[in-house]
Amino acid sequence: MNNVEQMLLPSIMVKNGVLKGCNTVFSERFGYQAQMLNGYQLKDLLTFDSADAQSYSTIEWLVQHIDKPQQGLLKNRHYYELPVEVVCQRSNVDELCYDVFFRVLEDKSLDSVTGLPNGWAMSSRANHLLTLPTKKAPQLAVIIFRVDNFSTLNFRQGYNVGDEYLETLGKKLVALFGDDYLVVRFSNAKFGILVEDYQRASKIDFETLVTNKCQAICDITKQPMQLSDNVKVHKSFSVGVSELTAKYSSYFAMEIATETAMHQAAKFSNSKFIFATSELTNKLLMRKLIIDDFPQAIAKQQITQHYQPQYCLTSKKLMGLEALSRWHHKELSHISPAFFASIAEDIGLNFEFDLYVLKQVCQQVKTWLDDGFNVPRVSVNVSFKTLEMPDFVKRVTQIIEASTCPADLIEIEVTETTSINNINNLINHVRQVKALGIHIAIDDFGVGYSSLSLIRRLHNVIDKLKLDKSLIDNLCHTEIDQEFIRHIIELGNVLGLDVLAEGIEHQEQQALLQQLGCKFGQGYFFEKPQPSAQIVNYLDNDKQHAVLKQQ
Incomplete structure (x- = not known):
């Protein structure tokens, strides 16, 4: 190694295995100032992968291989282990000292756009601090924020402008927080700050400190960001903060909590910061667990169907059943069907899930028929997204044929969960399903955005409207709701459609619906959803009287 290399490479001086100093290059490259290294032993910073090296102290191994390059891992200031090539030489100053030079082989802890440390650095440092003894550990807070709608900047102005914005923002953050805080860029337009309090301030003072820092981040957005070529960019931030009183077992748990709060802050149109809570974090963890287990739950048929009876309000006779999915998770117990159904749409499993339910229902109907029961029509919820899928009609046909279930005993409830992306596909598929003999109902009528449009275009194939x-719920309390329902029932009469009220829980509601002209209903006032084994009691009791409307 020549003199020029020695001047340019990071180096430290070691005496008896204890660090005695470092050059400026080492400080700049790894973040340590000379005074910070006082008392450190070389083994605290440097380790070797070689099995042979395990029998020696770190300095002994280097002395054994004086002037010969060795490969090891060096922890930077944030405790991120960098792969390095190490060369040890005798010092010209003190014969008992050694100079150790480092050449970084790869550094994944730096962001190439802003020059800031990245998420690896944040993770390494936070995990280290979380493992320190209580007396030595600082109070910690993680702040994570994202630039809202950043992709539009790249799209409109180009990636060069986007990168300049990120670089400028990074410099502002470093200037704002100084060297006492770790400022990182995670990815895209997401940044993080690690707040460390070694003075053990009171909880109120620490919360005030963190709150002020979050407000300072939000204040950056009060004025447009000035870039080169007189370009000005005005963006808002969504800021999440870890729960200050929580006892986090790892940085991963801390990060999840903080990002959950960040997503809550994103619901606002201006820059906003929100502290994480256990409730928000638990919901996100539950969501992740459901996402992970959903495909297996379908494959192993862990999601089963309960059936809620539907009655004629006048005769009180059974006229139908609605299939409602139930999932008893091994860790989460009973999961709300509305919750996991929405997740199915989010992760693109809605198509397979809806058809899975239809298949279970068709098989159950056929079983009841084979057992001699007079089965009423059974309704199945199908989302807009599923109805739009190109293979929907083909798959429905295959299920009906494979199960040999009579098509006219199945009713598809068109459920509005998202906006319609392909209205023509949806309408054509509804018409084709109707041609198979399956009945069509519009679910949750009166609260969705697209229901009236669908009725206008599909009134000649729809059989039923379901009042949400x-x-x-408010039927017995406000005249407005009563009049609203009356008009929906009148619309159904004009179009020749049945109207069924969902969620009837009291006798007063049932009586008032009858007065308003509603013919059918379901709800806890009649029966809760029940497993198929219990539903046979209703089929048996009503065997001679099951009402099945024939169109």
Whole structure:
């Protein structure tokens, strides 16, 4: 190694295995100032992968291989282990000292756009601090924020402008927080700050400190960011903060909590910071667990169907059943069907899930028929997204044929969960399904955005409108709701459609619905959803009287 290399490479001086100093290059490259290294032993920073090296102290191994390059791992200031090539030489200053030079082989802890440390650095440092004894550990807070709608900047102005914005923002953050805080860029337009309090301030003072820092981040957005070529960019931030009183077992748990709060902050149109809570974090962890287990739950048929009876309000006779999915998770117990159904759409499993339910229902109907029961029509919820899928009609046909279930005993409830992306596909598929003999109902009528449009275009193939439970809840309390429901029932009469009220829970609601002209209903006032084994009691009791409307 020549003199020029020695001047340019990071180096430290070691005496008896203890660090005695470092050059400026070492400080700049690894983040340590000379005074910070006082008392450190070389083994605290440097380790070797070689099995042979395990029998020696770190300095002994280097002395054994004086002037010969060795490969090891060096921890930077943030405790991120960097792969390095190490060369040890005798010092010209003190014969008992050694100079150790480092050449970084690879550094994944730096962001190439901003020059800031990245998420690896944050993870390494936070995990180290979380493992320190209580007396030595600082109070910690993680702040994570993202630039809202950053992709539009790249799209409109180009990636060069986007990169300049990120670089400029990074410099502002470093200037704002100084060297006492770790400022990182995770990815895209997401940044993080690790707040460390070694003075053990009171909880109120620490919360005030973190709150002020978050507000300072939000204040950056009060004025447009000035870039080169007189370009000005005005963006808002969504800021999440870890729960200050929580006892986090790892940085991963801390990060999940903080990002959950960040997503909550994103619901606002201006720059906003929100502290994480256990409730928010638990919901996100539950969501992740459901996402991970959903495909297996379908494959192993762990999601089963309960059936809620539907009655004629006048005769009180059974006229139908609605299939409602139930999932008893091994860790989460009973999961709300609305919750896991929405997740199915988010992760693109809605198509397979809806058809899975249809298949289970068709097989159950056929079993009841084979057992001699007079089965009423059974309704199945199908989302807009599923109805739009190109293979929907083909798959439905295959299920009906494979199960040999009579098509006219199945009713598809068109459920509005998202906006319609392909209205023509949806309408054509509804018409084709109707041609198979399957009945069509519009679910949650009166609360969705697209229901009226669908009725206008599909009134000649629709059989039923289902009044949403939210309309029934206030039925006995406001005249407005009563009039609203009356007009929906009148619309159904004009179009020749049945109207069924969902969510009837009281006798007063049932009586008032009858007065308004509603013919059918379901809800806890009649029966809760029940497993198929219990539903046979209703089929048996009503065997001679099951009402099945024939169109």
